[in-house]
Amino acid sequence: MANFYSILLTLVTLAAGLIWLYDAKFKKPLRKAKIADEEQRLQQQLDDEARERLAPQGRIAEFAQSVFPILFIILIVRSFFYEPFRIPSASMMPTMLAGDFILVQKYSYSVRDPLFRHELVRTGTPERGDIAVFKYPLQPNVDYIKRIIGTPGDRIIYRNKTLYLEPACVASSAECPKMQVIAREVKQQDEVYFSRSTPLVRYTEQIGDVTHDILVDPTVAPRTAYFYQQPGTAPDEWIVPEGQYFFMGDNRDNSEDSRYWGFVPHDNLVGRATFIWMSFEMDRDANSLLPQWVPTGIRWHRLGSVE
Structure with missing residues (x-):
């Protein structure tokens, strides 16, 4: 729970x-x-x-x-103020790894009571590119962590592993934003990430004002047939409703996110991830005398703020 x-x-x-x-x-x-x-x-x-x-x-x-x-x-x-969380999976690689321990800034978006999570004060607006912890909409007793890709009113397309974004039209703007391809560039890797035995391709991408890295598995075909189907849109297209957000993992082919189950209501937001305060290596051999949950080392180089 x-x-x-x-x-x-x-x-x-x-x-x-x-x-x-x-x-x-x-x-x-x-x-x-x-x-x-x-x-x-x-x-x-x-x-x-x-x-x-x-x-x-x-x-x-x-x-x-x-x-x-x-x-x-x-x-x-x-x-x-701040709550510690542990990263349990690889869905946010390479930004966050399993075994990372992070601090989540609870007052980033709102202040809530600790028992029933009723919003007491609205303190901020989630931005594209934020890494946020939220209550999984299909199972609210489970915490998820992903990156905000779309805010209310945004139109999002994820087609052939390419991300397209049409920001919401602001009433005071003279002209509405156009659909744009989220450009990405292949990044030279000091360390290679794998999905089983397949090396993943690492790209640099910019969402909003945030530049970050993502991973793509070249051996995995687009999973459009499994995407969440929003009424009135194409199978790989979504329009973010008012008061909700569209999340994706940085490990694009190994992340169960809004592409598959839909949007995250504002009330489900817990806070914004701000800092990695500890990172354990969990590479213990199956034949080890120690339990698998015992860390094998500390990744000191990973400690610091997150993007």
């Missing part, structure tokens, strides 16, 4: 806070009264150690008091 940790963290933080509050409101005055009575009987002031022995704070309350401030800070940061 994609929102499980947010719900769990919220509930645990709330429980710790309530225990601490109950102890401070009801138990602490009783402890102070007991100490005051003993000091009056002895006609002297007790030191901290003696007070603790006489009227100790319960272990659960003491633990709650210790962890609540930490949990509260983590909850606020994770819910409204």
Whole structure:
């Protein structure tokens, strides 16, 4: 469940806070009264150690008091500022690799409550070229990460592995934008990416103001027959509805994205990917004594901002 940790963290933080509050409101005055009575009987002031022995704070309350401030800070940061995510698949290669750990800026597009994800404040507009995490429309309890290709009103064509884009016509513009081919250039590769045993061709492409790399498998035929069919358009053409977005993976022939299941509503957006803070190599041999989830190394060169 994609929102499980947010719900769990919220509930645990709330429980710790309530225990601490109950102890401070009801138990602490009783402890102070007991100490005051003993000091009056002895006609002297007790030191901290003696007070603790006489009227100790319960272990659960003491633990709650210790962890609540930490949990509260983590909850606020994770819910409204930055949340860590792990890249589980190869659909965003070469920009992101399986084993990359990223930070997602939660307030990029809106501020939402951590439990029900109701939008509290709209803070930004998703742009073409953004890499964003979103709730998978067909299974909202699963998080996906892809690149925004189309914004509301855009017309998109993906034909013979070539991307065409006609930006939405703005009412204040004197002339509407024309359909354009998203140009791409073959890029010299320092490292070669594979799909099984097939080397992938690496291109440089520009979407909006963002220049990034994509991968294309030359052995895979166009999968037009499997594309999401929007009523009133060609099989390889889509017009992005108002309040929704069209996403694609950078590993174009190994990505389950909007081409196959349609658009992402604004309410499904989680945030924009901004930084790779850790990247593990996961190349452990099947005969290894260690479990497959144990990393084999760290890709230090991958740490940094993402495009």
